[in-house]
Amino acid sequence: MLKNFLLIALCGAVMLTVGILLGHYGIDKSSSVPGWVQDVSRDLDESVVQDFLAEVDNKQIEGFLRELTRVPHMATTAGDEATVQYMLKNWQDPESGLDRAWTEQYLVYLSFPDPKKPNKVTVVAPNMTVLHTAREREKSYGPDQEDPAVVQPYAAYSPAGQPQGKLVYANQGKPSDYMRLNETLDLRGTIAITRYGGAGRAAKAINAAPYGVAGVLVYTDPLDINDGLMSDANETYPHSWYMPPSGVERGSFSTKYGDLLTPYLAAKVGTYRIPVKNITGIPTIPIQPIGFEDAYVLISQLGGEAAPADWQGGFNCTYNFGGPGFKPASEFKDSDVKLEVFNYAELRNSSNVMGIIRGSVEPDRYVIYGNHRDSWVHGAIDPSSGTSVMLEVTRVLGRMLKQGRWRPRRSIIFGSWGAEEFGLIGSAEYTEQYYTKLSERTVAYINVDISVFANATLRALAMPSVQNLIFTAAKQVKAPGLDSMSVYDNWIRYSNRTSPAYGTIPRVRYLSGAGSDYAGFVHYLGITSMDIAYTYDQTKTKARIYPAYHTAYDTFDYASRYIDPGFTSHQAVARTAGNVLLRLADSLLLPLNCSDYAESLEGYLATAVELYQTALTSHSISMEPLKSAVVLFRSAATQLDQFIHGSDLANEIPLKVRRINDQLMLLDRAFLDPQAFPEKYGFRHVIWASSSAGKATFPGLADAFARASSSGLARDWATAHHQLSILSQAIEGAAHTLLDVI
Amino acid sequence: MLKNFLLIALCGAVMLTVGILLGHYGIDKSSSVPGWVQDVSRDLDESVVQDFLAEVDNKQIEGFLRELTRVPHMATTAGDEATVQYMLKNWQDPESGLDRAWTEQYLVYLSFPDPKKPNKVTVVAPNMTVLHTAREREKSYGPDQEDPAVVQPYAAYSPAGQPQGKLVYANQGKPSDYMRLNETLDLRGTIAITRYGGAGRAAKAINAAPYGVAGVLVYTDPLDINDGLMSDANETYPHSWYMPPSGVERGSFSTKYGDLLTPYLAAKVGTYRIPVKNITGIPTIPIQPIGFEDAYVLISQLGGEAAPADWQGGFNCTYNFGGPGFKPASEFKDSDVKLEVFNYAELRNSSNVMGIIRGSVEPDRYVIYGNHRDSWVHGAIDPSSGTSVMLEVTRVLGRMLKQGRWRPRRSIIFGSWGAEEFGLIGSAEYTEQYYTKLSERTVAYINVDISVFANATLRALAMPSVQNLIFTAAKQVKAPGLDSMSVYDNWIRYSNRTSPAYGTIPRVRYLSGAGSDYAGFVHYLGITSMDIAYTYDQTKTKARIYPAYHTAYDTFDYASRYIDPGFTSHQAVARTAGNVLLRLADSLLLPLNCSDYAESLEGYLATAVELYQTALTSHSISMEPLKSAVVLFRSAATQLDQFIHGSDLANEIPLKVRRINDQLMLLDRAFLDPQAFPEKYGFRHVIWASSSAGKATFPGLADAFARASSSGLARDWATAHHQLSILSQAIEGAAHTLLDVI
Structure with missing residues (x-):
């Protein structure tokens, strides 16, 4: 009886235990734990970052760059439209594309030279004989320069006009330069030749006008861009990265950004446009850029007193103020310089190409990554180095997305902006049109315009709050050509500062100007932004910027031979910027400090x-x-x-x-x-x-x-x-x- | 054996079942369901609303009003400071107070009459004899009017000055009125008398100045406020709600809101202040308000042609344009009218009293409820009817909070604004100082300034998106004095419109002006706002506003006898506005449409x-x-x-x-x-x-x-x-x- 009782008790105890265990573990109670509890707190997956870094391919970047630079693609031209289609093709690719991609058009005010009446710069003798004519096209060193779509060098937004007068040298065209000149010379009716640097492009003409200057020339001095080198026989491109003597920097000669006719309004078809005569911040007198080859011919013959030491450039002659005009002993004695500028402006349709990846948890939070698409000529470096990096970032992320390996926590917006070269127009119109939405929802904006100026070191312009984010990303990327060193460790060698909080760290510079498409995001929308690139060793060159900037020599050939052979710096930038993007999109806590x-x-x-x-x-x-x-x-x-x-x-x-x-x-x-x-x-x-x-x-x-x-x-x-x-x-x-x- | 076996089996089965049940239900698995899962989705509790409605007490409101109106409490006076302390005492009450309450001061530019040199309006004969002097104080009907703190009637921000000239009648002082007068009269050097209505206060002087008018008088015509009644023997206060003959509407004579010296900046001690001479939007010539008793003396003697029919007011005389000046047959023949205005302006410390209830789930979302605290005199209706309603709302919510019965999902901020009467200054400075924070986080702003103009019906000014919210709240509140009818059903009888979506609904008017402290929230911050009050039956009176507005008769006696005996309309407004507040603070989905x-x-x-x-x-x-x-x-x-x-x-x-x-x-x-x-x-x-x-x-x-x-x-x-x-x-x-x- 006792035995039976014990048996029953034992059996009961066993069954009770089995039951408790079954009841607690065997029956799913998860119906009471909503499925989203996991999702909502999911953090960045470091293995996704590692996959991304591993899959970024320099060969792919090279391929993108080759395609993007086949023809010149100045804003709104056929070449530009070809790049629009190329972006769409990539972003809509079923295997490596984004969730959605489309174009958005703005009707914007652009300025062009007249192909039927090219702009001219001549030296005209008193008897009207033309003694010298500046080149109208840059010298050809290969098929790229011969493309009929290469736009003649010009100053966008310079007014048309044919001023003629005695030449003076006005250094960099700063207010102080004209003030100095005006102390000894009557500038009324003169033509001023200036060199790039020191003042904005438009400012060189705007500062001149109050003194009665009739027209302005601008050129790139070999001292400022070529470390003094000048000969295309052996020193400049195609022998090196330096600017050939006929190279001319084109550019927008406007001090404002965004479409000039629609301030604070997106430039749509029915939008109110201010009268053209009310545009401010552009030259009121004609201005034209020329190569240093022609600038030398003019400057070396200038009369008058010698200009101060800090006005002297790289030519093997004394830079004189001008008599005004040329030396009495010169063949140009008593001659004028004549500008014939036939620029015209008109409304053109410019496209942004937009692409998105929808966020899974916080779709109403946006990380925006952008770059412009338009160039002045072939634009291999500016902007296609950045565009090819962006295409590689989207290819790798798109593949992870389409293969179901990844979807970001927050939404990602990619923007391929149009008409940046004319004044950041595509991005500015975008920020105007979507002001409220972007302002409410954007976590950060990443700009990668020129991705590689040179292949020495990373450089970043950014708000201070993303400094550590960029550092974190850069520490995970190997420096190109340096097996055992990270992009971060390499960077700190080239540019650093002492932070009270961190000690020695790389120097992140501030985004205080309007140098690229971040301007609308930073200055108009107040969005935390950054601009990331590889750049040169400043101890090795004094070049203001890479020397082929805005010339007909900024080509795939130039990029692949002199800027980034092997495209490993492009790859490092793609990895760094993409890593930053992933961290912003996926981190549970935003990596902003x-x-x-x-x-x-x-x-x-x-x-x-x-x-x-x-x-x-x-x-x-x-x-x-x-x-x-x-x-x-x-x-x-x-x-x-x-x-x-x-x-x-x-x-x-x-x-x-x-x-x-x-x-x-x-x-x-x-x-x-x-x-x-x-x-x-x-x-x-x-x-x-x-x-x-x-x-x-x-x-x-x-x-x-x-x-x-x-x-x-x-x-x-x-x-x-x-x-x-x-x-x-x-x-x-x-x-x-x-x-x-x- | 079989029996034993069956017994064991049965026992085993029972124990297994017990075990499973115990295991499943008895052992807490909630460690896997985070506690916040419940909180995060909790919605408005209708029983909290019902408790709130039941606890709002008309007697409490009456008590608050009595305390608030013991003495005049014009901005920055001792009376105002007493109300600051009274607000703090209530909001810091351990049993019915808020989580926290404090004051915030601004140093603001206010304008006052000089108590030592009261402003004067006289009729002066050519021999300098004073033939008539307008009252300097309103007539006393009881101790309230005798309080030495009653400020002399004046036009805040009128410049000081002593203009003297022939009188003309300029109707409402609109641009068209002066234009019409100027057709037949030379207005240079004249004094214009105008009646309130049709144009803003300051505009009556600003519009006059270009014609050379030297000074302006303004009065309230009995037609516009008293339905024509004029006698204090039996028709006006203290016999009814109508304005006595000596009553004068004070006011701010500025077209802008916010502190005049610190545009777009909070008026703190070190803040940049524009030079006083750069202030715009205030009169450049002296202006002074008078009672209709004195206005009648002047207007009835005016010479010149009869003014048009729509210029005629309620006096039993023809309103003439003025000769300029008085009728030849008048005792005032050839006399001038002289204004002596000694107003001065100075910086004064004005306080907002702030109080908060912290939200439990979304503390970073704010529902703001506010009203100004300062009055011109005792301000029983303007603003203390609103302040007493606010105090009752906070008393009831504070009790629920302190008793642990309730805490809102979102945070609630209460603001008792200072210096509203001078131009919405306290609320405007607040919106300037906290612009970003408020703009990012504020769900809505509820303004209850004058809570009861009269006791006929609800009226609401609001953004369209809160229309339905106000309707929902008003349907749950009983209309005062009408047992079986809701505030909503009563409202629709007085003011309605046909909506394409809803058919006949009460008419909610738009917040398109800057009539009260919602201005900064609506127009500067873009925050969804509303202004709620009880008001009169417009079929029964043509009064522009309740007749004691801004006079020395806006007292507790007036409010309790003629505006809302029993304070049940105050109660209805407290219930309606409080209900709106609760719904905004507690609803899972914001009640915005x-x-x-x-x-x-x-x-x-x-x-x-x-x-x-x-x-x-x-x-x-x-x-x-x-x-x-x-x-x-x-x-x-x-x-x-x-x-x-x-x-x-x-x-x-x-x-x-x-x-x-x-x-x-x-x-x-x-x-x-x-x-x-x-x-x-x-x-x-x-x-x-x-x-x-x-x-x-x-x-x-x-x-x-x-x-x-x-x-x-x-x-x-x-x-x-x-x-x-x-x-x-x-x-x-x-x-x-x-x-x-x-």
Whole structure:
């Protein structure tokens, strides 16, 4: 009986245990755990990054570049349209394409030379004999230069006109240069020859007009681009990367960005356009670029006194001011220089090509990656080095997507912008048309325009908050040609700084101008942005930029022989930028660092205090509000960082990480003030706006201070105070977005 | 044996079953279901709404009002400071207070009469004898009027000055009124008397100055406020709600809102201030308000021709233009009217009182509820009727909060604004200081300024997207004094319209001006806003506003006897506005309807097409971009609505409802354009900006069209086209935010 009882008890106990185990583990309770609980907290998968890095292929990039550069593809030409179709073909590829790709057109105001009446520059004797005629086309060294689609060198947005007058040399065409010349010469009716550099393209003519100068020439001095070398017999392309004597830098001669007729409006068919006569920021007198071969002929014959030492260039002659005009002993004695500029402007349809990958968890958050597609001629480096890198990034990501190996957490938008060369037009119109949507949802913008200037080192322009993200990405990529070194370690050798927080780190430069398509994103939309490229060793060359820039020599041949043989620097940029893109798209917590922003603001503040405080105080303007705003920003950034570090974001309510991400994403938006710079079109970001003061500090304050110190007017000191208040309020407002949300 | 076996088997089966049940249900598996899964999808609890409605107490409101109106509390006076402390005491109450309450100060530019040199209005005979002196204080009917803190009637921001001249009657002081007068009279050196209504306060003087008018008087005509009644023996207060003969409407005589010295900047101590001489939008000639008792003395003696019929007011005399000056038969014959205005302006510290309840799930989403605290005198109705309602809302919510019965999903911010009467200053400075944070996070702003103008019916001004929310709330509240009828059902009897979507519904009016503290939220920040009050039966009175408005008679006695005896209309407003607040704070899906916005845009478009299309077409301006923008908006709204209806938001990934809520929350932001109205300070919302054209359509287009039709200038037609493009782009941009996010 006892035995039976024990048996029953034992059996019961066993069955109870089996039952409990079965009940607890055997019956699925997961119906009560929603499926999305996993998705919502999924973080970046490092193995996806490794796959991406492994699959980026230099040979593919080379192939893309070859296709993109078959013909010249200046904005809105047949060559440009061919690249539109090529982008679409790649992005719509069923095996390596994106979720969707399409084009968006804008009707934009572009300026061209007249193929039937080429622009001319001549030396005309008093008896009207033409003593010299500048080249109308660059010299040919191969079939690329002979393509009939190569546009004649010209200054886009220069007015047409045929001024004739005595020549003067105006150095770089800065205000101070014309002021200096005007001290000894009557500039009325003269033609001024200037060299590139020191002032914007349009500025060289705009600065001249008030002195009565009738026309302007501009050329690239061999000192500024070729390290002094000049001969195409053995020194310049096709023997090296240097600019041949007939090479001419084309460009947009406008100080504004975006379509000139539709300020702040997307240039659609029915959009209001300002009258052409109301356009500002472009030359009012004709200007024409020429090669240094022709510039030498003119400058070497100039009369008058010798120009100052810092006006002298690379020619083996003294650069004189001009009599005005040529030396009495010259064959050009008493001759004029005549410009015949027949440029015309018209509305043209320009396309952006857009492509997207839809995010799986946060489709309403966008990471945007873009580059322009249009070039001046073949544009192998500018912009096709960047376009081929973008195509490689999309090919690898597209394959991972189509094979079901990956889909980003956030949405990714790719933009192949049109008409950048005429003033960042495609990207600017895009930011105008989709202002609200982009402003509300964009996490960051990555710009890779010229991806490889040269193959020495990475360089990045960026907001401070992405500094560490770029570092993280660069540490995972091998430096081209250096087996055991990362892109990061190589970079730090070429360019570094000492950070109070990190010690020695690579120097990331600020995005303070409007040099490429990031301008609309940074300055108009306040979106955290960066521009990534490989570049040269500045100890080895003084070239302003790679020498074939905007010439007919920026070809596949040039790129593959002198810029990046083997395309491994292109590959390194594709890996770095793609890695940055993946981290922005997939990380649970956005990889944006607000404390690094604080460090930059503190640096700017220290400079401002050093440069301005004494003078401001003497005008009863206190810098205390600015100082306390920066202190508040630092403390808010520290607080947010501590809050993040004290959180277990993957396991807490998913609205918490979203909230923090919103704080990080929107940080740069807080620095926008549409009233801050009434005279600077499209600049609203009070920290990174362009500045003419040339100081590493807050631009509005720097410019206002420079003006006030120079004029001494109470009105200008009031403006400096106003700028200080605008700035303090923006920084304080930004700090408030980082503090505890309520 | 078999029996034993069966017993064992049975026992085993029972134990197994018990085990399975225990294992499945008895052992907590919830460690695998995060606790936040419940919280994140929790929706509004209707029982909380019912508790709130039940606990709102008219007696409490009466008590708050009594306290708030003990003494005059004009901005920055001791009385104002007492209300600051009273707000803090309530909001920091341990049993019914908020999570936190504090004050924020701004140093603002205010204008006052000089107590030592009161402003004077006199009739002066040629021999300098004073024949008549207008009252300097309103007549006393009780202790309230005798309080020494009652400010003398004056026109804030009128310059000081002592003009003297012949009197003319200028009707309402509109541009057309002065133009008409100027046809027959030389206005140089005259004093113009005007009546309130038809034009803004400041405009009555601003419009006069170009004609050389030296000073302006303004009074309230009994026709416009008292339904013609005039005698304080039996007709006006203290016998009724009507204005006594000596009553004077005070007010801010400025056309802008916000602190006048710190445009777009919060008025802090170190903030840049524009020079006082650069202030625009305020009178350049002295202006002074007087009672109709004194106005009658002046107007009844005026000489000259009889003014037109629509210039005639309620006095039992003919309103003549003035000779200029008085009738030859008058005792005032040849006399001048003299104004002595000694107003001065100075910087004063004004406080906002802020209070918050932290949201449990989405603390970074704000519902803001506000009202100003400052009055002109005792301000029982304006603004204390609203303040007492706000205090009752916070008392009931605070109790629920402190008792642990409730915490909102989103954060709630309460604002008791300072210095509203001088130009919405407290709220405007707040929106300037916290621009970015508020713009990014604010779901909606609820304004309850004057909560009860009269006790007949609800009235609401609002963005179209909250129409249904207000209806839902109003349906749950009993109409005061009508047992079986809801506030909604009562409202529809007084004011309704036919909606294409809903049939007959109450008419919600648009927030198109800057009449109260919603201005900064609507026009500067683009935040969905509403203003809620009880008001009168317009069939029973033609009063412009409640007659004691801005006089020394707007007292507790007046409010409790003539505006809302029993305070049940206050209670109904507290219930309705509080219900709206709860729904905005607690609903899982934000109760904002974008299709209702589409209906309003379609209405505006239909009006614009009817009024403008023919003329625009004749100037080669197409309305097609605007039409297609509105069509796109409608289709995007429909798409979003369908997406919402096809979703199971409580059970899907929580980022989905957050994404939709962001689309709804940010919709009004899409209509902001800081470039749209360069001449209108603080107006950026292209749909609801103020307009002088007086048409129920898009304000920028309406104003530009009116100007172009009037001038016929090509430049003005171009501006109309420009406005059309600004508008089309904003509506299209808004539509893009409602479409599928990628």
